[in-house]
Amino acid sequence: MAQNLSQDDHYARSVEEARKSARRFAVTNQISKVAVLLLLITGAIVFMLPFYVMLVMALKTQNEVATTSMWTWPASPSFDNFREVLSNPNVSFALFLKNTSFLTFISTIGVVLSSSVIAYGFARIEFAGRDRLFLVLLGTMMLPGIVTMIPQYVMYAKIGWVNTFLPLTVPAFFGSAFFIFLLRQFYMGIPRELDEAAILDGAGHWRIFTRIIVPSSKPALITVAMFSFMGAWRDFMGPLLYLNDPDKQTLELGLRTYMALRAEKWHLLMAASVLVVIPLVIIFFIGQRYFVKGIVMTGGK
16 A cells, blocks of 8 residues: 555656646747747847938938937938939939849849759759769859959950940849759759659650749749849949940949939938839848748758
């Protein structure tokens, strides 16, 4: 009888210790979640501070900018700065927007089409030297752009492409090593049984690519498109090198020109900067769900 009571006490103590351990784990887990959440919120606030300052100054008058702190929200926010920037006769933001939109659209289409096709070849087609050729492709990512800048300019000057949009659009149709790598990683995660079933039905590589791979790769393709769009929209060095005609300038060059004309009018400079950034913010919020999913899936395979 005493032995049974001892076993019951031991069992009760074990249950109580297990409950205490579970409670400690739950508390620790909650503390960890709160700590991570606070860390993320702090990081988001830090990253958003420059955008806040830019927006605040864009909504202030010149007098408010001179007499108040840059952190202070304007007493009466005004959009006159944006109207003045858009109506400036010396710097046509409408023309710069047109040029930038054209270059960005063509470059994004070219990068997505070429990179997706090349990535399919590296991921799904067996051919001699494929892995070595892929290593060479990855090796080009280690080559700084500053090294090839002058040779590229000389080459484009020899064939008469300087002061045209061709140097900023044609290379996009030859693929990007980084985007090819991302898409290849995603394609390798798609079951090969789908390819085999399609081959048995008489499908070729192009049919497999367009009917199986592309529909299954929407998050990765949207991620590549967003990266390409942001890179082309924010490109400063390329247009600076190859575009000499003021009527062919992009928004980034136009912003620099506007800065030279309005060096001391920070409210106008910030308004112009907001106009340049707005399309990027809109694109990100529209495609952020696919963007995050594409990054996770391409990085996890």
